[in-house]
Amino acid sequence: MGRRVNKDFFILMTPAFILLFIFIIYPILNTFYLGFTKWDGFTNPQFVGLENYKTMMNDPLFWTSVKNNLFIFIIFLPLVTLLGLGFALLLHNKAVVGRNVLRGLVMLGMVMPLTVVGIVWMLLLDPYSGIVNKIIEIFGGQPRAWIQDPSTAIYFIIIGSLWAWQGFTTTVFLAGLEGLDVEVLEASVIDGANPWQRFRYVILPLLKPALIVVVTMSSIYILKVFDLIYVLSGGESIPMYLSVLAYMIYYEIFYMLKWGYAAAIATLLTVAVFLFSIGMLKRMIEERGVEA
Amino acid sequence: MKVTRRYKITINAVAWILGIILLIPLIALIMASIRPFSEIVAGWWNLSNAHFTLENYRTVLAAGLWRNILNSLLIAVFATILPILIAGMAAYGFTAFSFPIKTMIFLTLVAIQVIPQQAVIVPLLKLFRDLHMYNQFYGIILVHSAFALPWTIFFLRNFFISIPKDYEEAARIDGLGDIGIYFRIILPIAMPAVISVAVVQFIFVWQDLFFAITLLRPEKWPVSAGVTRFISRYNPNWGQLTAAGVLAIIVPIVVYVLMQKYYMKGVSGGIKG
Known part of the structure; x- marks a missing residue:
């Protein structure tokens, strides 16, 4: 149980709460409100009720964005989870030589800016200078202009996100595996458990907390995907068929000057992110408690 | 747990092949940055007649x-x-x-x-x-x-x-x-x-x-x-x-x-x- 508040308490807490209030709490509440207004960013916002949300329902760009968000999400989430789990099991395995170096390689995509991840994959997937097409050719496949072709460009976003984010999922699973009790594992071997049973009944239950963090954080990460689409827009054209909600917000603010509309989409994105986080946040609080 | 020799070789091979795949993007980035444009278009992995430059x-x-x-x-x-x-x-x-x-x-x-x-x-x-x-x-x-x-x-x-x-x-x-x-x-x-x-x-x-x-x-x-x-x-x-x-x-x-x-x-x- 902590002590009663005194003057020092306020000195300790005040700077944090001023910053949080000015730059996060006030703006987010303001965003919710502005979502009900028509506003170009310069004149006074006009209250229009649910107008922006109605516009959204009939806006093809909005539905393209939602569709892209969903498509990316559905492919990305299982793959990034499995990749992380696989790498973590390998890196946890004492039989593997040079685990520190391998760990570094897994983290490579995660420590660099996503714009550079984008540059890297633009190069790898390039129709002329790209090694991906070269490998496909060697195996007798048909080379393609992956990024320039509208039907495949979205895979650039998925593969870039995977390379960048599997470092995170691996790290979280690795931390979860640290608690793995070697004796329990040995006992299960003596009891005659095969590798699959060992994984299913000993390792998996242990990884449940890590799995919740991985699935939640990866969902949030991919819902917010923006940088790789911006990378594609660098230069001469804006690939609107690749738009996602986070990109649409940017587009409505800076290209269309529809700040009220942008705020409405931002509200929606925030609500979606919260819905995906509830499970994890509840668990964080249960585990850590809120009282010191 | 007993670790057999074959298991050890297999798991290391798997781990390191994956490791190299993860490294390729970085190698590509570096190779393309230190070679002239004509050689990148011909494939940065192509090392025959390679020239290196810091011009970029x-x-x-x-x-x-x-x-x-x-x-x-x-x-x-x-x-x-x-x-x-x-x-x-x-x-x-x-x-x-x-x-x-x-x-x-x-x-x-x-x-x-x-x-x-x-x-x-x-x-x-x-x-x-x-x-x-x-x-x-x-x-x-x-x-x-x-x-x-x-x-x-x-x-x-x-x-x-x-x-x-x-x-x-x-x-x-x-x-x-x-x-x-x-x-x-x-x-x-x-x-x-x-x-x-x-x-x-x-x-x-x-x-x-x-x-x-x-x-x-x-x-x-x-x-x-x-x-x-x-x-x-x-x-x-x-x-x-x-x-x-x-x-x-x-x-x-x-x-x-x-x-x-x-x-x-x-x-x-x-x-x-």
């Missing part, structure tokens, strides 16, 4: 990329130090004191960890215009600092509650106040946690694109945004583009390599503390 690096630095790198350093250093200082104090406040609505405030803090940057950008742009903070380094530093607070407070508080109360009580008997106890007793003990938070936050700020391009004009962009100036979707100059990319990742990679242990702790902090 000279060109992008002369085109102003060095400025972007300095901007990144400035923003990332201050947006790391400031929030840690402030978050540490608040985290200690949460650890050492009881107060009404503490639970509610703490829950709010935990919840706003996940807020997307896009959720605040519209009002922030107006605020920045009104307060003349648009295109100012201190503006973006303050925003990054605010966004760092929820998770850093949570992370540091989880570390602080593991510190035995004896230290605190002994210091109190010696006549130290709460602020003195925080700076002279708690903070030094918590140094490993502070370094973890610092490394994660530094790399995170270095990577940021969204706040950079919305709150700053191109001349003040950090290098994460600066590299996009060299992108061309249909006519890429690979040499310059990849040289800019390499220059943009040197600092975070060096920081990661030197601080690997702390970085891992910081990243997995959500579940391990």
Whole structure:
């Protein structure tokens, strides 16, 4: 149980709460409100009720964005989870030589800016200078202009996100595996458990907390995907068929000057992110408690 | 468990083949940056008749990329130090004191960890215009600092509650106040946690694109945004583009390599503390 508040308490807490209030709490509440207004960013916002949300329902760009968000999400989430789990099991395995170096390689995509991840994959997937097409050719496949072709460009976003984010999922699973009790594992071997049973009944239950963090954080990460689409827009054209909600917000603010509309989409994105986080946040609080 | 020789060879082969696949993108980036354009188009992996040049690096630095790198350093250093200082104090406040609505405030803090940057950008742009903070380094530093607070407070508080109360009580008997106890007793003990938070936050700020391009004009962009100036979707100059990319990742990679242990702790902090 902590002590009663005194003057020092306020000195300790005040700077944090001023910053949080000015730059996060006030703006987010303001965003919710502005979502009900028509506003170009310069004149006074006009209250229009649910107008922006109605516009959204009939806006093809909005539905393209939602569709892209969903498509990316559905492919990305299982793959990034499995990749992380696989790498973590390998890196946890004492039989593997040079685990520190391998760990570094897994983290490579995660420590660099996503714009550079984008540059890297633009190069790898390039129709002329790209090694991906070269490998496909060697195996007798048909080379393609992956990024320039509208039907495949979205895979650039998925593969870039995977390379960048599997470092995170691996790290979280690795931390979860640290608690793995070697004796329990040995006992299960003596009891005659095969590798699959060992994984299913000993390792998996242990990884449940890590799995919740991985699935939640990866969902949030991919819902917010923006940088790789911006990378594609660098230069001469804006690939609107690749738009996602986070990109649409940017587009409505800076290209269309529809700040009220942008705020409405931002509200929606925030609500979606919260819905995906509830499970994890509840668990964080249960585990850590809120009282010191 | 018994480990057979065959098992050992197989698992190492699998691990290292995957490792090399993960490394290929970095090799591609470096190779393309040090070879002339004609050789990149013929395939950077093609080593017959290879020439190496630093021309691309000279060109992008002369085109102003060095400025972007300095901007990144400035923003990332201050947006790391400031929030840690402030978050540490608040985290200690949460650890050492009881107060009404503490639970509610703490829950709010935990919840706003996940807020997307896009959720605040519209009002922030107006605020920045009104307060003349648009295109100012201190503006973006303050925003990054605010966004760092929820998770850093949570992370540091989880570390602080593991510190035995004896230290605190002994210091109190010696006549130290709460602020003195925080700076002279708690903070030094918590140094490993502070370094973890610092490394994660530094790399995170270095990577940021969204706040950079919305709150700053191109001349003040950090290098994460600066590299996009060299992108061309249909006519890429690979040499310059990849040289800019390499220059943009040197600092975070060096920081990661030197601080690997702390970085891992910081990243997995959500579940391990």
